[in-house]
Amino acid sequence: MSCPRDDVSGADIGRVTNLLSGTLYPILLRLEKARWVESSWEVEDPHELGRPRRRFYRLTALGMKNAQLAFLEVTSTIRGLAWA
Secondary structure, eight states, X not given: OOOOSSOEEHXXXXXXXXXXXXXXXXXXXXXXXXXSEEEEEOOSOHHHHTSOOOEEEEEOHHHHHHHHHHHXXXXXXXXXXXXX
């Protein structure tokens, strides 16, 4: 598993995960407080873009490490249940 090369907007995360904003953004805020993700605002002028600024999220090294550990834990649990 490798780190994403680009930041991803909250709206894009919502589209991919099918999570509503009232669910998604509290999760992202908790992940940011835990230092699993970091975020930044788009630097372009919203008036020039003709839309509101977007907030972008990026997985941190700590987030990647913890996500990999959680994935391994889940897959080993599933594997153990499949053969039980």
